[in-house]
Amino acid sequence: MIKKRSKISAEFNTASMSDINFLLLIFFLVSTMFAVEKGLPMALPGQQSKSVKLKKENVLTLQAFANGSIVARGTGPLALHEVQRFIQNKLIQNPKLVIVIETHPDADYGLMIDLLDELRLADAEYISLRTMKTGS
Amino acid sequence: MKIVKKQGVQSTIPTGSMADIIFLLLIFFMVTTIFKMEEGLPIRLPRAESGSELDRERLINIWADRYNRISINDKLIHVDNIQAVITSRFEENPQLVVAFNVDHRTRYSLVSDIMDQLKEANAVNVTFVSMGEEGS
Numbered sequence: 402m403i404k405k406r407s408k409i410s411a412e413f414n415t416a417s418m419s420d421i422n423f424l425l426l427i428f429f430l431v432s433t434m435f436a437v438e439k440g441l442p443m444a445l446p447g448q449q450s451k452s453v454k455l456k457k458e459n460v461l462t463l464q465a466f467a468n469g470s471i472v473a474r475g476t477g478p479l480a481l482h483e484v485q486r487f488i489q490n491k492l493i494q495n496p497k498l499v500i501v502i503e504t505h506p507d508a509d510y511g512l513m514i515d516l517l518d519e520l521r522l523a524d525a526e527y528i529s530l531r532t533m534k535t536g537s
Numbered sequence: 538m539k540i541v542k543k544q545g546v547q548s549t550i551p552t553g554s555m556a557d558i559i560f561l562l563l564i565f566f567m568v569t570t571i572f573k574m575e576e577g578l579p580i581r582l583p584r585a586e587s588g589s590e591l592d593r594e595r596l597i598n599i600w601a602d603r604y605n606r607i608s609i610n611d612k613l614i615h616v617d618n619i620q621a622v623i624t625s626r627f628e629e630n631p632q633l634v635v636a637f638n639v640d641h642r643t644r645y646s647l648v649s650d651i652m653d654q655l656k657e658a659n660a661v662n663v664t665f666v667s668m669g670e671e672g673s
Binding site: 416418419422437438439440441442443444445446447448449450465504505506507508509510511512513514515517518521522530532 | 553555556559582583585586587588589590591634636639640641642643644645646647648649652655656657659660661662663664665666667668669
């Protein structure tokens with residue numbers, strides 16, 4: 402018996418392979434998101450800086466507790482998403498307001514950053530960091 | 538009258554192997570490139586919306602994780618020694634900014650202790666490194 406030769410070519414077309422590769426490359430280049438690291442700048446009080454006496458009505462203290470709750474001194478507890486609106490209102494009443502973030506030593510660092518972020522979003526200019534005194 | 542001879546030299550460059558050459562170059566540069574990586578500690582940065590761009594030329598990175606380990610320049614360090622390290626770095630370049638790469642679950646007291654050391658060393662410009670909202 403004579404075997405029939407198959408007429409179908411067993412090779413496939415590799416000429417467009419590089420095009421496909423380039424398309425894939427460009428797709429992943431565009432769709433890759435790099436983790437963007439950003440900074441929240443602060444100026445700490447140094448040794449040379451003098452302490453300035455502030456009037457009581459120009460100071461607003463936000464306290465961050467170890468259980469994650471936030472309390473505005475004199476007003477009461479606040480939810481994190483309320484902070485920005487609250488601070489904006491306070492700043493309209495008194496643009497010279499200094500906001501003190503008083504964090505409990507056992508609180509998470511992330512909570513302090515959340516508060517600092519909200520204050521920066523509310524365009525607060527004078528922010529001060531303080532650690533809560535415990536055992537008093 | 539002269540008869541113009543047809544030139545037998547082909548005027549096309551074979552481009553079939555171009556993709557191979559490009560791949561070889563790609564692999565060569567991938568293998569020979571050395572990234573300068575400062576690893577620090579494995580941490581999860583806090584998220585913040587209001588972050589601004591970091592000026593990487595002027596940064597000293599301090600890493601702190603939730604197990605209260607602190608690392609500067611890839612060396613684990615005790616809190617009390619931060620002042621000495623930072624002071625010597627500031628003698629070389631007083632324009633430096635100290636970047637806090639701190640895990641968001643770290644207790645605030647550690648951050649507070651680091652800040653006290655920085656105040657002693659007169660390193661007053663700090664920035665809290667955070668993850669932008671798009672970062673993964």
